[in-house]
Amino acid sequence: MTDVFAKVALGPLLLAQGLYTRWVTPRLPEAEGPRQGGHADANGPALRLLILGDSAAAGVGAGTQDEAMAGRLVAGLAGDFQLSWQLRAQSGLDSRQLFQLLADGPAxxxxxxxxxxxxxxxxxxxxxxxxxxxISRLIEFLSDRFEARHIVFLPVPPMHLFPALPQPLRWYLGLRARRFNSLLVELLDGLEHCTLLATRFQPAASLMAGDGFHPSPVLYQILADEAAQVIRQRCGR
Known part of the structure; x- marks a missing residue:
């Protein structure tokens, strides 16, 4: 069953479950802390890092940026690079809104x-x-306006395993998430300067925040470790 057919067949139920889930799911804040900084005490090459995106990039599910994706990744790279970094992220952003956020900000x-x-x-x-x-337009924009030499994508998470979502909404969103990931793999496969993280995880309670929807600091560490490994390989460390 395709997601289009499922939406037609189950539309009213999916809509009701979506509204209910939004109503009952706790709304966690973005992680507190600085969104830019630098570490120039390492002996390695200079590295300018931009972290961007939605609530996962903004650190929802962690108390501070040190515990979130940005802080974990910066800590993982600081010993190997003379690092300068910046976070541009906002909870709730979709791909169109992310493009606009970047377009409205400094290049x-x-x-x-x-x-x-x-x-x-x-x-x-x-x-x-x-x-x-x-996503193709976003890649072109990052490459041209921001001169990004390497672009690393987190995969769309396995939403069919999110504990906050009831069935069949969980199944339906998981179906769409897998389809989106397949198209992301297809798109990035021919682009040498782009990498999709291969992280595969089961959203167990220990890996998820209290809302059952966002990563916990434990999962942010797992994602950051893999991203740091990819960046070291790409940038010669």
Whole structure:
């Protein structure tokens, strides 16, 4: 069953479950702390890092940025690079809104961009093919305006395993998430300067925040460790 057919067949139930889930799910804040900084005490090469995207990039599920994706990744790279970094992220962003956030902000050169986007597209009505086209435009924008030499994407998470979602909404969103990931793999496969993290995880209670929807600091560490490994390989360390 495709997601389009499922939406037609189960539309009223999915809509009701979506509204109910939004109503009862706790709304966690973005992680507190600085969104830019530098570490120049290492002996390695200079590295300009941009972290961007949705609530996962903004650190929802962690108390501070040190415990979130940005802080974990910066800590993992600081010993190998003369690092300068910046976080541009906002909870609730979809791919169109992320593009606009970047377009409205200053254009600065970065060596590496780490992107977390897709969950809010999955929960919207956008077609998977249109999402793929938006990501293609985002890659071009990051490469041209921000001079990003390497772009690393977090995969769309396995939403069919999110404990906060009831069935069949969980199944339906998981179906869409897998479809979005397939198109992301297809898009990035021919782009040498782009990498999709291969992280595969089961959203057990220890890995998820209290809302059952966002990563916990434990999961942020897992994602950051893999991203740091990819960046070291890409940037020669």
């Amino acid at each position: 600065e050169p970065f060596d590496v961009a780490l992107v977390s986007i897709g969950v809010n597209d999955v929960t919207s009505t956008i077609a998977a093919a249109e999402w793929q086209a938006r």
